Each structure stands twice: as structure tokens, then as C-alpha cells.
Amino acid sequence: MSRECCENNHKTKGAVEKTKEEIPDDDHSHHDHSGEGNESWLSHWPLLSALLILMVMLVLEFGFSYQPVFPFNLIIFTIAFLLAGYNVLGMAWQKAKHFDFFNEFFLMSVATIGAFSIGSYSEGVAVMVFYSIGEWFQDAAVDRAKRSIKALLDIRPDEVTVIRNGQTTVINPGEVQIDELIQVKAGEKVALDGILNSATATFNTAALTGESKPDTKRKGETVLAGMINLDKVSEVQVKSLFKDSKLSKILEMVQDATARKSQTQLFISRFAKVYTPIVFALALLVCLVPYFFTQPYDFHQWFYRALVFLVISCPCALVVSIPLGYFGGIGLASRNGILFKGSNFLDVMTKINMVIMDKTGTLTKGVFKVQEVVTVDRDKSEFIRIAAALEKDSTHPIAKAVVEYAGDAAGLERAENVEEVSGHGLKGTVAGSTVLAGNGKLLKKYSISYPGEVDSLVDTVVLIAIDNQYAGYITIADEIKEDAKQAIEQLHSMKIQTVMLSGDKQIVVDKIAQLLGIDKAFGDLLPEGKVEKVQGFKDAGSRIAFVGDGVNDAPVIALADAGMAMGGLGSDATIETADIVIQNDQPSKITTAIKIGRITRNIVWQNITIAMAVKILVLVLGAGGIANLWEAVIADVGVALIAILNAVRIQKINLD
Structure with a gap:
């Protein structure tokens, strides 16, 4: 019989409140994107001016065979160079002061100043202009992903109407105490978790569950912060502080998710730190080694080839597009009612070959x-x-x-x-x-x-x-959830084995397993029995996702490769322990989470493959003198833009 958890005596630590400003910017960002629309364009007037100067000079040179007189051309191109690259040069200088020479800013600075030193002014400016434009697009894409996360914070109300001594007062939600009554008008968001004090009320719960269908609550039923009152003025008796509300915890999870990097991201970061100094060394060899093998040796020619080598080797397309891909995966999951607590768990879900589920509240409604x-x-x-x-x-x-x-x-x-x-x-x-x-x-x-x-x-x-x-x-x-059988069928179609663990009687467990088509089912389990079963499957080599909702499920959720919690009915301890939270309690979201992990992995590796293939090709062409600086910068910016557009595509995918 399912009596695993009879009382939740454990109150988890309240989530630390965070503000929108606390979401950190990535290290690569060096442009100001504080504005949007026209303000964003205006904030880039130096770069746009540099692009205009470059275009005018190229039209004059190639369209009208105009040959500018020295030092006029040097002055004009220097102005354009500084307008386009002052941010890059500043970042390179700041990093150089800390003896950090192996980064894309220093790499681009060396390449463009080198081009100026051999008289290739237009190419030097072009490298800086197009590199900066590429960075602009990259930063804009990253900012877009971050804004989608920051927008979630707007769900949390900034004020609440509290009823004290028969009078209504508008105050900050953080000042409301447990058991106080708050008033929620039609169209307002509920600010704190509690129970409905009015006879009935209908709420939009999409912010928490992703479910657009209105939910009618009756007196005494739970109402959560973030729900929107749809019909009449209602009263809610507060049962948790603002910082402890389920919404606050969800927002904290989403914010923290961007800080937890996947193995692929960590690998690329480590790769870039090794890759960049190797590229500097190879560029130096391209310039100097031919001295011993070619006669006559033309320093200008081989130095130019080394500059091409430096430009195309810039790793920014990889460094930016990969985390952007994971941002997109987390955003896609959030829109489908699933919270990944880190991009690393997107990777984990791609390797799962067994899903173990609790019965009550996971596969069944838990409404007895x-x-x-x-x-x-x-x-x-x-x-x-x-x-x-x-x-x-x-x-x-x-x-x-x-x-x-x-x-x-x-x-x-x-x-x-x-x-x-x-x-x-x-x-x-x-x-x-x-x-x-x-x-x-x-x-x-x-x-x-x-x-x-x-x-x-x-x-x-x-x-x-x-x-x-x-x-x-x-x-x-108990009653089986409507989509439980569909979830099991979808898992089987993905070649994933299904197991059910329960404290309920074996005869009950067998009946549910037979109805749903679950591969293996074990009943009469104490909490430690569930841990033993999961550990046994892990020892046998299975990669496990465990899905549960009760306090007693927290140990096995922590033990599994990916712990998944039902966030609607689930206990605070389980949700806090879980790596992934299903907000609307639907078992079918298990396969949705796996699909999102696989989609994200495929797009990230597409970006890695495209970027590396193009870079290797142009590196070889540049070293052989076939590709020039123009082709190098166009290839570099082009790869970055392709990777960005591919990563942004994740957020547009429809999983229905």
C-alpha cells in the first residue's frame, strides 16, 4: 500500500530572492545593448560610421580608380579602424595588463594592426568592422535569450493588497506574514502561495504549469503565486512567505540554470584556452619557417598569410553559439512547462536508457x-x-x-x-x-x-x-493520469526501458503496470528499498532518470543520473533535490524533456562541426596563400552568424 510519505515535516530553505540585474553577462560581451530598437542602433553609431567610411573608400578605390594620397588614406582608415575597434582594442589592452594574451580580442587586435603595418589599410579596417558586426549579432542573440529569462521575473508581482483590521492596504509582498489575508482583484496575479478563502475562483495557471486551460479553485484549495485571477475579487490566506513561494523557487531555478554549464560548454571553454595559443604559435611558424625553405623569402607575403591565419582562427563562433544553443534549450523547455536546473542536464537526458517512476502522484493523479x-x-x-x-x-x-x-x-x-x-x-x-x-x-x-x-x-x-x-x-x-499510457508508449518508441517503484501492494502495482504497459514493476518498497533498486539498475550499467513527487522520493531523485520532480503536486524537498521539474505534473513531459535534450545536442554539435570544418579549410587556404584577409573575415563572420541562427532556431521549434 502506498504509504511512503504521510507528512512533510521538512521545510526546505527559502529561495534567495534575485533581481533581474543579477543575471550575469558573459565575458565575451563588450558592446552596450542597454537599449532596444532605435536606441540599440543609435548606440552603435561608431561602428556604423566605420562601415560607411569603409564602403565609401572601397567604392572610390574600385569604382572610380581613385588612388588616395598618403597620409590621407592612412588617416581616414585609422579613424574608421578606431571607430569600429575601440571596444576590441580596449578589451585586448585590459586583458594584456593581466598577461592574458590568448583571447579573441588580442588576436583580432594583432591581426588588424599587423595589416596596417604592411599597408593593407582597407583589409585591416574590414577585419575589425566585420568582426565587430559579428560580435554585435552574437551579443544581440545572447541578450535576446537572457531577456526571455529575465521576462519570467516580471511574473512575480511587486505589490499586494493585504487585509488588516478590516482595511485593505497595498504593500510589498515581502512584508506579508503567514496566515494573513490578501485580496486579489480580477486580472491580478496572486503574489503569495496560500489557500482560497473565498467560495470559488478561477485562475490562469499558465505561468506555473504551461497549461492554458483555466483552473477553478474552491474554498480551502491551494492557490500559488503567479496564478492570475480571472473572474471576481477573491481572498487568499497566505501559507508561505514571499521568498518561499513556489514561483520564487521556480524563478531561482531558471536563473541558476544559465550558470550550470554542460560538459560540451566546459569542453569548448577549455579547448579555446588551449586552441588560441596554439594558433598564435602556428601563425608565427607560417610567417618565419618559410625563411628556411623558400628563396627569395618575402616577409611581407608570409606575414600577410600569418595574419589571415590569425583572423580565421578566432574561436568566438564556438564560444558564443554553444552556450546560446543551451540557452535556447532551456527556454524551449520552460515554454513547455519543464524546468532544467542547468544545461548539463540537457546533455544527461540524451543518454538516458531507463526511466524509473514512482506510482502515486506521478503516474496516478494522487486523488484518492x-x-x-x-x-x-x-x-x-x-x-x-x-x-x-x-x-x-x-x-x-x-x-x-x-x-x-x-x-x-x-x-x-x-x-x-x-x-x-x-x-x-x-x-x-x-x-x-x-x-x-x-x-x-x-x-x-x-x-x-x-x-x-x-x-x-x-x-x-x-x-x-x-x-x-x-x-x-x-x-x-486512485485514478491513472490521462497521458500516463501515452508517456509509456512514447518512451518505448524511443527504446527506453520503463520501471515503476512503489510502496503500494504488489498486486496494485502489477495492475497499474499491466494497464500502462510498464516493463518492470516493484511494490511493497520502503524508501530505502527504492534506493536499493535504483542503485542496482545503475550498477548494471543503466543511465537512469527517476521521476517522483513525494518527500521519500528525494533520496532516489538525488541518486539517479537525472532526477525529475512533479512540480505541481510535488513536495518542496523533492523539487529542490530534482534536476528537472515538470510543472504541470504530466508524465508525457518526460519524453518532451528527452526530445529537447536531443534537439539541443544535435544543434550544438552542428555548430561545432560547421565552425571547425570552415575554419580548418580557410586556415589551410590562408597558409597556402589562396585565401586573403577579406575571405578570412567573411568566413569567420559567416560561420558565427550561421551558428547563431542555428542556435536561435531551437527557441522556435514546435514539439507538438
């Missing part, structure tokens, strides 16, 4: 209904009243079903000294009698006998013992 009450020599109403008294303070779905069935009778008795017997049930004192409520293992633990036929019942059973005597049982049935 009492089916039958059977007692031994005791009045049923009294029996239910005693059982409900013990279960009243538990958050477990089974306990809630018993209390709901008891109705008003649940408040007639009070339980004392209630304790959870992990994986078994509850023990406490009601009206002076010691009461046990749980599974067969609980009664066996206290050496209490009960009819053997109870174990053969298919529905979930709550056994009740009073003063060490078996008193009867309550049968409870």
Missing part, C-alpha cells in the same frame, strides 16, 4: 476516494471518526481521502502523539486509545494479526488497529 469501509464489531461512523482524527494532519493523498470521506466528523476527535512510521503508516492516540493506520507491514511490526484475504484486495487498503486489536480496513482507489 474511499471505496469501502469494513469494521470488526465497531460502528462505522465511530471507526471513520477515529481514523480521520489520526490522518487529519497528514499531507498524504490517502490521508486526505479518509478525512474528506469523514466530512464534519473528522473534527470531532483529536489525535495526540502522532508519529510517522516510515513506509508503514501512522501511530497516535485518539480518545485515550492507541491507534495504528497503515499497511499490513505496520500491523505486523506490532504483532497484530488481521485476516489474510485483506492482502489480496486490489485497491489500496488502510488497515486500522485500536489498542493492539485489528479493527477493520478502508479501501481507497
